[in-house]
Amino acid sequence: MDTILEPRDLSAELTQLLLEDHDISDVLKTVAELAAQQLSTDREVLCGIILKRAKRNTVVATSSAEAQQMDEHQAGFDEGPCLEAQKTSRVISVPDVRNEGRWPQYMTEVRDHGLRSILAVPLTIDATSTAAMNFYAHETEAFHEAEIDTAKRYTEVASQMVAIALRMARYADDAEDRRIAMESRTVIDLAVGIIMGQNRCSQQQAVEILKTASNNRNIKLRDLAEQITTAVGQDAPTTSFEP
The missing domain is CATH 1.10.10.10 (Winged helix-like DNA-binding domain superfamily/Winged helix DNA-binding domain)
Structure with missing residues (x-):
């Protein structure tokens, strides 16, 4: 079983990444990878981050190629639990994708890839951007109350890191x-x-x-x-x- 890091440990680790000379994309990728580790206790959990700016959804980081593919499908179809979490600022849990009637195009892709449960948690970024984290598992009912609480604690820390990373990217662009x-x-x-x-x-x-x-x-x-x-x-x- 993987060791679950406490939120303050994650904060220190992510802050160190920002203090070091890392590319912004590397920082965001590490945020997604650490998020996946947080929930990968007795199963493998995948993670992706979708950001919406200027009315456009973009996959900014993922923990794996499979998560990247799933998030790109979601952004492409413009439907799915992550986008719903962005719009509503609510946690969206799908215990069994085979019984989910919402987001039909996206859910077909998820089922075809053998994924069975999804958890989407909103991130707090800024007034001009919305974002959310997607967690995927190959098992049904992978995200119970304990896992959801862990994900919410992590996103409180990750929200600050993503917001800082995006601000740094804007400064670099300027x-x-x-x-x-x-x-x-x-x-x-x-x-x-x-x-x-x-x-x-x-x-x-x-x-x-x-x-x-x-x-x-x-x-x-x-x-x-x-x-x-x-x-x-x-x-x-x-x-x-x-x-």
């Missing part, structure tokens, strides 16, 4: 956007300087020449600027900007 913007600004400024020298014109006139050429050729301003700098024998410029 930093990358700033880096790209700075690099674009650099190459455009250099191209403007080249145009000023070639045409003996002002900076404003050079900007207008570049924009007009970009529109006429149906090419992005940055791409045209790179072509101009390359044409005069200069390498693509870089910036010292660090996110």
